[in-house]
Amino acid sequence: MSVAKRDYYEVLSVSRDCDDQTLKSAYRKLALQYHPDRNPGDREAEERFKEAAEAYSVLSDAQKRAAYNRYGHQGVNGAGNAGFDENAFADFGDLFGDLFGLGDMFGGGRNRRRAQRGEDIRYDLEISFEDSMKGLSADIQIPRNEPCTKCSGTGAEPNGGLVTCNACSGRGEVIYQQSFLSIRKTCPTCNGRGKVIRQACNQCRGEGFSRSQKKLKVTIPAGVDNGTGLRLTGEGNPGPPGTQPGDLYVVIKVTEHPVFEPVNTTSIALFPSTSRKRRWELKSR
DSSP: OOOOOHHHHHHOOOOTTTTTTHHHHOEEEEEEEOTTTTEEEEEEEHHHHHHHHHHHHHTTTTHHHHHHHHHHHHHHHHTTSOOOOOOTTTTHHHHHHHSSSOGGGGTHHHHHHOOOOOOOOOEEEEEEEHHHHHHHEEEEEEEEEEEOTTTSSSSBBBOOOOOOOOOTTSSSEEEEEEEEEEEEOOOOTTTTTSEESSOTTTTTTSSSEEEEEEEEEEEEOOOOOTTTTTETTTOOOOSSSSSSOOOOEEEEEOOOOOSSSOOOOOOSSOOOOSSSOEEEEOOOO
């Protein structure tokens, strides 16, 4: 004997004219209360969670909500049954990220891969008091990593050294089953690259880079002080293939002057967003 479905508005305890934020807040409250991870082995809680998710998946969609308002459950043809598609859980990163730490499982992993970049480099540059006052152009040599010329940074031999990851079939992410949810997460085998090294590059020994010295010209503006950080975008270490390199921070150290000294001796934070100027005066005798 089939059990009649409850009204979706009744399930979420909201009015029929509620706005989207009210709808989402009501769903969030129920989802957190009845989530299977918080109620292991509780079949009733799991059913309540499914019921709330079904109601929200329909009422949060403008077209489905309009059809439901007019025709009831028949109008949506079971659109909110237990076989949810991925879009029905588009808000789960927001709803459960803080409580369960699952933000990356609902798309955050993909976002982090896109944001991945090379490491930043710090270079300390010592200049004289006179140069700090008038400014200068300095030539520096930065020890940093450069992509391997043979493997172009992949770390694998060019011909057949890089193969598709078997764990994720090249997708860069794997799917885990949590209760009745299908959850995507960055593949731990290939770290989201979709490929793994079968034969390491014999030139860089699988590192993907070689150590080198790069010459750069840096313009030091007049009036810089100890601790001033100059940022050179993209001049840091390279990231994985397809990502942006890091940045170079040139940190200025002004040598002590035999006659003048700074009035304000408060230390300056590393890499300030704006240069902080000090006044100088004659040293006391």
